[in-house]
Amino acid sequence: MSALLKLNSERGNQRGARVIAVTSGKGGVGKTSLVVNLSLALARLGRRVVILDADLGLANVEVLMGVTPLFTLYDCLYGTKEIDEILTPAPLGVQIVSGGSGFLELANLNSRQQQKIIDALVFFEEADFVLIDTGAGISRNVLGFVAAAEEVIVMITPEPTSLTDAYSLIKILSKFQVHRQVLLVVNRAEHEREAAAAAQRISAVANRFLEIELVHLGSIYEHRAVTRAVKRQQPFILFEPQSPPAANIGLIARRLVDGCPPVRQESAFQGFLQRIMRFFR
Ligand SMILES: Nc1ncnc2c1ncn2[C@@H]1O[C@H](COP(=O)(O)OP(=O)(O)O)[C@@H](O)[C@H]1O
Ligand SMILES: [Mg+2]
Numbered sequence: 001m002s003a004l005l006k007l008n009s010e011r012g013n014q015r016g017a018r019v020i021a022v023t024s025g026k027g028g029v030g031k032t033s034l035v036v037n038l039s040l041a042l043a044r045l046g047r048r049v050v051i052l053d054a055d056l057g058l059a060n061v062e063v064l065m066g067v068t069p070l071f072t073l074y075d076c077l078y079g080t081k082e083i084d085e086i087l088t089p090a091p092l093g094v095q096i097v098s099g100g101s102g103f104l105e106l107a108n109l110n111s112r113q114q115q116k117i118i119d120a121l122v123f124f125e126e127a128d129f130v131l132i133d134t135g136a137g138i139s140r141n142v143l144g145f146v147a148a149a150e151e152v153i154v155m156i157t158p159e160p161t162s163l164t165d166a167y168s169l170i171k172i173l174s175k176f177q178v179h180r181q182v183l184l185v186v187n188r189a190e191h192e193r194e195a196a197a198a199a200q201r202i203s204a205v206a207n208r209f210l211e212i213e214l215v216h217l218g219s220i221y222e223h224r225a226v227t228r229a230v231k232r233q234q235p236f237i238l239f240e241p242q243s244p245p246a247a248n249i250g251l252i253a254r255r256l257v258d259g260c261p262p263v264r265q266e267s268a269f270q271g272f273l274q275r276i277m278r279f280f281r
Helices: 003-011 031-044 060-065 073-077 102-108 111-125 140-148 160-176 192-209 224-232 244-259 268-280
Strands: 018-023 049-053 087-089 095-098 129-133 151-156 181-189 213-221
Touching: 018 031, 018 140, 031 049, 031 060, 031 129, 031 151, 031 181, 031 224, 031 244, 049 060, 060 095, 073 111, 140 160, 140 268, 151 160, 151 192, 160 192, 181 192, 192 213, 213 244, 224 244
Parallel strands: 018 129, 018 151, 049 095, 049 129, 151 181, 181 213
Antiparallel strands: 087 095
């Protein structure tokens, strides 16, 4: 049985949104590009998707999606906005929650603010996928999100530095013992052979030294369509749907949807919040 299918059967009778954090050891490997385009590919497959932009440094998701958030989570927790007022609509019904500096303060929420977060759950419960775009590296904030999310995608490129940084990150994740599996996406590969080799290299070391399984979820090829899309602030999956990276993303979405359906007993998102609060405290 493939690792993904195994994951599928282990998920059992689950319900609620699947929370997937996208992270990397090294910055600039293509996380935001993946989150933006994958959200749209999942939406095309009829799934309801919410993106949490938790990269506190840069509000990249909105930029690559070509939308402008009027408010952020900060306005909800510290201002007068309700959760439905801070959702930024994106194409194909995707919705974006901008973290702003709101995420930084999770540890210090008062009861009114905690209630607001709980109210927010109603929205996320109805989604099929919550994709979290995190920053790179092993800072407390990044790790908080990754450790709290039920599933994690670690993005790598075939460059040696990307692989070593990703390995350090995965090593820390394996110590948390939250995930039994890490999904790998290899970006900027020249061809499938190169991507498979990169995934194989890191998996071999992880298999030997870490108690965590690496699953090669998919690959995205190096292509000008990605840079063109960034410059135009339009997702390549919409702007150049026939391009190789658009096809790559389509396959990743298909695998996620086919490989592990979102059926769950307890709400993944409630679990996510409980874990993240614990982590920040
Ligand atoms: N498959 C690809 N082909 C060509 N360029 C890419 C590809 N993926 C990413 N890039 C380039 O890398 C830059 C950084 O991507 P981004 O998604 O912002 O990375 P991250 O979120 O990990 O920092 C993009 O602006 C784009 O120019
Ligand atoms: Mg980014």
